[in-house]
Amino acid sequence: MALRTLDSLGDLSGRTVLIRCDFNVPVQDGRITDEGRIVASLPTLRALLEQGAKVVTMSHLGRPKGAPDPQYSLAPVAERLGELLGAEVAFAADTVGEDAQRVRIGLGEGQLALLENLRFDPRETSKDAAERASFAAELAAGADAFVSDGFGVVHREQASVFEIAQALPSAAGLLVERELGVLARLTESPERPYAVVLGGSKVSDKLGVIEHLLPRVDRLLIGGGMLFTFLDAQGYGVASSLLEEDQLERVRGYIADAEQRGIELLLPTDVVVAAAFAADAEHETVAADSIESSRFGADGIGLDIGPETASAFAEAIRGSRTVFWNGPMGVFEMEAFAAGTRAVAQALTEAEGLTVVGGGDSAAAVRQLGFDDAAFGHISTGGGASLEFLEGARLPGLEVLGW
Ligand code: ADP
Ligand code: MG
Numbered sequence: 001m002a003l004r005t006l007d008s009l010g011d012l013s014g015r016t017v018l019i020r021c022d023f024n025v026p027v028q029d030g031r032i033t034d035e036g037r038i039v040a041s042l043p044t045l046r047a048l049l050e051q052g053a054k055v056v057t058m059s060h061l062g063r064p065k066g067a068p069d070p071q072y073s074l075a076p077v078a079e080r081l082g083e084l085l086g087a088e089v090a091f092a093a094d095t096v097g098e099d100a101q102r103v104r105i106g107l108g109e110g111q112l113a114l115l116e117n118l119r120f121d122p123r124e125t126s127k128d129a130a131e132r133a134s135f136a137a138e139l140a141a142g143a144d145a146f147v148s149d150g151f152g153v154v155h156r157e158q159a160s161v162f163e164i165a166q167a168l169p170s171a172a173g174l175l176v177e178r179e180l181g182v183l184a185r186l187t188e189s190p191e192r193p194y195a196v197v198l199g200g201s202k203v204s205d206k207l208g209v210i211e212h213l214l215p216r217v218d219r220l221l222i223g224g225g226m227l228f229t230f231l232d233a234q235g236y237g238v239a240s241s242l243l244e245e246d247q248l249e250r251v252r253g254y255i256a257d258a259e260q261r262g263i264e265l266l267l268p269t270d271v272v273v274a275a276a277f278a279a280d281a282e283h284e285t286v287a288a289d290s291i292e293s294s295r296f297g298a299d300g301i302g303l304d305i306g307p308e309t310a311s312a313f314a315e316a317i318r319g320s321r322t323v324f325w326n327g328p329m330g331v332f333e334m335e336a337f338a339a340g341t342r343a344v345a346q347a348l349t350e351a352e353g354l355t356v357v358g359g360g361d362s363a364a365a366v367r368q369l370g371f372d373d374a375a376f377g378h379i380s381t382g383g384g385a386s387l388e389f390l391e392g393a394r395l396p397g398l399e400v401l402g403w
Contacts, residue, residue: 003180003403004171006047006147013052014109015144019044019173020160022150022381023059023077023114026364032080034364036373037152040381042084044149044173045112049087054107056143057081058095058115058160059150066122078114089114095121096138104142124159136163149173152360152382154397155389165400172401175381180398182356182378183389191321191353192218196390197313197344199224200327200361203244205384210254212391219264219320221313223305223329223340227268230255237292239273241302266316270306272330272337277301279334304330305340313340314347321353324390325362326383332365342369349375359383 009017021041026033041057048055064072078091090113092103103113118124123135136159140146146168148154153161154176164170172180186194196217198206203226213220222230225242232238233251258265273294274283285306286294294300305313310329317323325348329340345366348355357363358380366379373379380386388395395403 003177003398004401005177006044006171006173008171009145009147009169011051012048012145015053016056016104016107016142017048017053017145017147018056018058018139018143018164018168019048019147020150020153020164021057021059022152023057023074023081024061024152024360025077026360027061027076030076032076034367035080035084036363036367036379037360037381038077038081038084040175041149044147044175045085047174048147049085049110049112052109054104054109055112056104056107056115057112058118058139060119060124060153060160061117062119064117064119066119066125068116068120072117072119074114074117081114085112087112092116096135096141101142118160126159129163132157132159133163133167135159136167139164140167143168146170147173148397148401149175151176151179151380152385154382155385155393155395157396161397162400165397170401172398172403176398179380179382179386180389182380183386185354186322186324186356186390187216187392193320194322195219195221195317195320195324197221197223197317197323197325198226198327199329199341200359201225201242203229203242204247206327206387207244207247207250207254209387209391214254214257214261214263217263219266219316220258221266221316223268223309223313223344224327226327227271227305228302230267231288231291236289238302239292239294239296239298239300241291241300264316266313268305268309269312270308271302272304272306272340273300274303274337275299277303277331279336281336283336303334304337307339310340310343314343317344317347318351320351323348323351323353323355325355325357326359326387328361328365332369338369341365345369345371354378356380356386358386
């Protein structure tokens, strides 16, 4: 079956269309620090508005605990979205309450609203399908169609992604279509050499991906928080660095598997070790097998790949024809530990062939470090979703759209 796209919904003029976007942007002190995901949602929103639909957008932001929490309000997104669209965005202070109803009823053709954070309702992410379905039914009330355009959440079985698509005539938006098109190029017949660069902090999440990628890639580069589990698996101490001890056996298996398959597994040969997890912490570069001998001893925390590793990674990336990168190489948010991430990003911009950056923090990193979006083949709005796609996992939010 094929993914149902916007045109399958027919003429939407005068119709109330509910659209799931991924406006989960980083917010600091009420300011949006990377608006990439909002910008990425604009083509579909414009297409719906131009058709004269009454558009009700919805999203989550961060991880509130199933109850309203002002620090996770979508109000700053409503404001920025309005500026970007050059149109007024009616903001509802709830999702299925009186205010949402007021806002929806007040919408004219070609007008747009945004509901408050979906995760203020515990049913959005409930493990109980009946609870999710009840939330979806309340969201769907008064709407004529549902558009799924939050690519970053299509791997989630959540009320606003999955159940809602069963409650209304539904289709994928333009962003989801575009993301899938690029990722398909990575899975179908990538130009070789094909390199995957992994980093970030969600170690156990990402280790699973390696198993599925090993048979497909030519080069696997490991940085970020997960590198320490690899170093420890080789018998090197990692002091106070991020370590997932329960994954050591698994990681040893990957190292052996890579060797047997003749895959180039690039692990760091040097790391930047700091006295503490802080922007102004003292730090030094040491060999990857000598982390415990840094001057910080057992307190040392590895916060970035070292310069030797960064140049080896950059060379491997520049010499590849297809590159997928997910997860910063270090704690790029702190300038002292951003060099590894900067070097990898720079190398992607220099590589010929298709380069794809996936992941919320990775995308934020390249922009924060001053790179232009256009210097990359594609910056995906979805980290977990793109990894699961590459793994060949089933993505509930796409299956429900006929994919
Ligand atoms: P993405 O959103 O791109 O998928 P993740 O969410 O997995 O990436 O990880 C991003 C985070 O990983 C960043 O905030 C970064 O500071 C952190 N990180 C990278 N390297 C390390 C490290 N060595 N120790 C701790 N955190 C790290
Ligand atoms: Mg992240």
